[in-house]
Amino acid sequence: MKLYNIKDNQERVSFAQAVRQGLGRKQGLFFPETLPEFDNIEQLLSESFVARSSKILSALVGDELSPEQVNSMVEAAFQFPAPIKQVKEDVHALELFHGPTLAFKDFGGRFMAQSLAAVSDGGRITILTATSGDTGAAVAHAFYDMDNIDVVILYPKGKISPLQEKLFCTLGKNIHTVAVNGDFDACQALVKQAFDDEALRQEIGLNSANSINISRLMAQICYYFEAFSQLPESKRDQVVVSVPSGNFGNLTAGLLAKAMGLPIKRFIAATNVNDTVPRYLDTGEWSPKPTIATTSNAMDVSQPNNWPRIEELVKTKGWALEMLAKGAVTDEQSAQTVKELDDLGYLCEPHGAIAYRVLDDQLEDGETGLFLCTAHPAKFKEVVDEILQSDIELPAPLAKHASMPLLSSEMENDFSSLKLLLRKVASQ
Template structure:
């Protein structure tokens, strides 16, 4: 499978080099040159498979002969060695696809663990690799746990100080060993910019073997395609042509994966890109003007992103498939309305955190009577314990993966959003 650079189409790489590079020339994102499509019969056969076999089959179409199918299945099984996605009915024709049953209680476990398995398969013996990534909440924990204690792979995670929940922080800032975390005095966009500057520094990239585990890395994106097929398998057959999926969007990797799943043949009727007050995309789709505002802190902190890195991939797939970008529905939800939606879901017997509540609200608003609505549950409510308990006036028991870390020391460094200071850290401190 060949992938090309969206900013320099002459740069083409295979899957291995795409995940090693992370970004191409001019910080361009890699995108598959060929988008396969399953026939109706092949799709029926896929739906009958279990999650591991189906995921292996889907991913093999992108990885091709770069890794034998037998080895790929072993890696997929190891990467997805946790409870698969669950479909939870909320009300008539509306369900939540819970993607947070992995080791760090967030959907990002799928992509991060698959990427780690792919890199461990191909990494040269004794070579050093440095994973540099930015997180607005859940990516950090997923990446940290996926690569924890891996030989000769060092991980550096940047996150905006004071803008992620304390429990999110505890999940990945207490590991140590090969995991290094830095609290940046700024926004998530500042963290992303530092990552981009690092990848622009040729000397730095070469000296420390720099790679990225953000959703900009194609391996993470492809892994996420798999749970859209699982959702399709879980939804009753009579609804298969009426599925509307609402996605809480931050960096827009989850939406991109869903669009690729649709291009592969899943008959998804439409997608909704749900955002919080950081509404760059809803405004862009309405006006055609790209005008990011300064990032605002909200209850749904993992979506506090004003310049989503994956948006060029969204535009590319619409262009490649000749779909009309104006058919993509995108709206923003305020914190006040987020709280109302959380309380509404709770009255219906479902405890939700802010991100899923936003997706639910916009889904409910835009559904037709014949639609089957699906909104993504991207993080376990316990990761936002203080917020959820205060809003819902209830108590949430912490899963063991969180309970075991709450009293551990935070090992993070602190830094201003200064590239030279980060470069010095990367060259001398790890």
């Protein structure tokens, strides 16, 4: 698999290099030189989740890893389902929260861990990532207690749900969690600064586990195919997919699935009031505003990292950006939608509710709607309980960590402090 740096097209790397390196020069994202296209989609959809995903990922990786290696990696990573649930006629929820940390990022985090193990040269690695909630837990659990790998996770202090925080800030060992006095965009900016420091990168073997890393993004392609495989064949030609969007990795993966042959009719980018992309699609002007804290905190992102990949894909495929529908939803609207879904017999949380709200508003006659549910409602227990006047039972993974003490340190939004921390972790 050959990839190039979107910001510096002269930088070309292999899959192994991209996985180990994370980001390219000038903080550029890596993008595949070519994408495989499947012309036997119905045959592919008839296979099991693991078998199909192995074929998709092996086609992407190419001859760097054998099909047998890739299959073994997928078997280890995808040990849980991605079911669709019918919410009402012609509208289905794609549930991506059945993994160990109850969020869609389990797919990408676990496949990245397998990928890094497969391409590692045996040297010590320090993974640095920023999280707005779910990435941290998925990465922490995927890499927990792995030899020669330290993980440093930055998150905005007081701006993720208490249960999200408990799920990844209670592990210890090689997992180091840091509450930053700032928002998610500040955490993300610190990560980018670290990757721009070439001496630091070399010194500590720096890598990223955000959806910056191509292996995470590749894994997410697979559950779009899985969702289609569960739809009746008669419903597969008019499918509209609504994606709750923060850092835009999930939507990027869906568009890649379409580019590889999955017949998705159109996509909807659904955001909360941090609506940089919807405004950009309306006006053509990229004008991020200060990030606003919302009840859908995993989407509280004003400068989404993966947007350049979407623009690159649209350009290389000759698509028009206008193909993307969009919508922004307030906290009040998402709360009302959680109630509406509950009345339909479906328990949801604010992120999935935002995707449903925009989908239901825009779905046309004859279309089949699919909205992504990216986290278990119990991860946002305080918010959902207040909206529904309920008491959601905690699933076992959350119940286990809820009573454990937090192990996080705190840090100002300051790069020199981060450098000291990273060097300390790498020297232990």
